[in-house]
Amino acid sequence: MTGLIPLLVAVPAxxxxxxxxxxxxxxxxxxxxxxxxxxxxxxATPAPHxxxxxxxxxxxxxxxxxKGFVRPVERFHVEPWGLYMxxxxxxxxxxxxxxxxxxxxxxxATVTRRNPAxxxxxxxxxxxxxxxxxxxxxxxxxxxxxxxxxRRGRTAELLGVGELLAAHAAGxxxxxxxxxxxxxxxxxxxxxxxxxxxxxxWLATHGITLTWL
Numbered sequence: 001m002t003g004l005i006p007l008l009v010a011v012p013a014x015x016x017x018x019x020x021x022x023x024x025x026x027x028x029x030x031x032x033x034x035x036x037x038x039x040x041x042x043x044a045t046p047a048p049h050x051x052x053x054x055x056x057x058x059x060x061x062x063x064x065x066x067k068g069f070v071r072p073v074e075r076f077h078v079e080p081w082g083l084y085m086x087x088x089x090x091x092x093x094x095x096x097x098x099x100x101x102x103x104x105x106x107x108x109a110t111v112t113r114r115n116p117a118x119x120x121x122x123x124x125x126x127x128x129x130x131x132x133x134x135x136x137x138x139x140x141x142x143x144x145x146x147x148x149x150x151r152r153g154r155t156a157e158l159l160g161v162g163e164l165l166a167a168h169a170a171g172x173x174x175x176x177x178x179x180x181x182x183x184x185x186x187x188x189x190x191x192x193x194x195x196x197x198x199x200x201x202w203l204a205t206h207g208i209t210l211t212w213l
Contacts, residue, residue, distance in 0.1 A: 046162050048170035051129070051142050056085060056101075058137040063087060066143070081208045082131070083139050089113075100210050101131040101141060102203075106184045108141060109199065111212060124150040124199050128184050144173070144181040148188055150199055156192045158185060 052066035061073045063085060077084040082102040089097045089112070096113035108127040128146040133139050145164040149157045168178045195201040203210060 046166055048166040048172055049163070050172050051144060051167070053143075054141040056083060056139040056141070058139075075213075077211075081206075083133070084211070086213055098212055101139060102208065103131045103133070105188070105203075105206065105208075106130065106144075106180070107188060108143075109203075109210060123152040126150060126188055126199070128181050128188070144177065144184075146181050146185045148185065148192070150192060150197060152199070153197055156189055156197050158189065 054066055055064040056062075056073075056076070057064070058076045058078075061076065063071045063073050065071055071087055073085055073087045075084070075086040081104060082100050084098070084100050086096070086098045089095055097110065098113075099108055099110045101108050106128060108129060108131060110125045110127065111123070112125070126148040127143055128148075129144045130142040131139070145160040145167060147159045149155075149159060164173070164178060164181055167173045168175070173181075191202040191205070192199065195205070200210065
């Protein structure tokens, strides 16, 4: 855990919004200036778990999810900036999922279509992770715990801080991986804030145009 402290001290100096990222992280890290540790706010630290891994097979039109279930995919589409996937979701609150894997930004942008009885979902969820093309027809996603929930024109909320810290403390991710996750989340939050929390406008500055059904 102490390996993260230099980053947590440095992050707020980048921009005011970067301090938003560091706030919860610093709160969960023991103080190095005194004997009393800072108590994390809110719920107890979650049980550590390994990074969630998914595979995408374009030939077979399948998505192997983080639990190992093979899900049929309705559509894949490849662009220079990443991979698009659309598939049905069999759940009580949702019925359809669309995702873009964006390796250059270490992001996965997802829109989930909710069932009528449930509240409207956020415009986007941005997952921080490693997204790689393993071959012409096969991709891999490794989730690095941090998510950003975006409501266009209003807010961008960081989630998953406790999961990242728990995984780091348990040795499931090393300090370099944790640093990269925080830096990528910070960059995304800064970019969104500079573009009125509009994912499309921010991504356009990187030459990325996402399309959805």
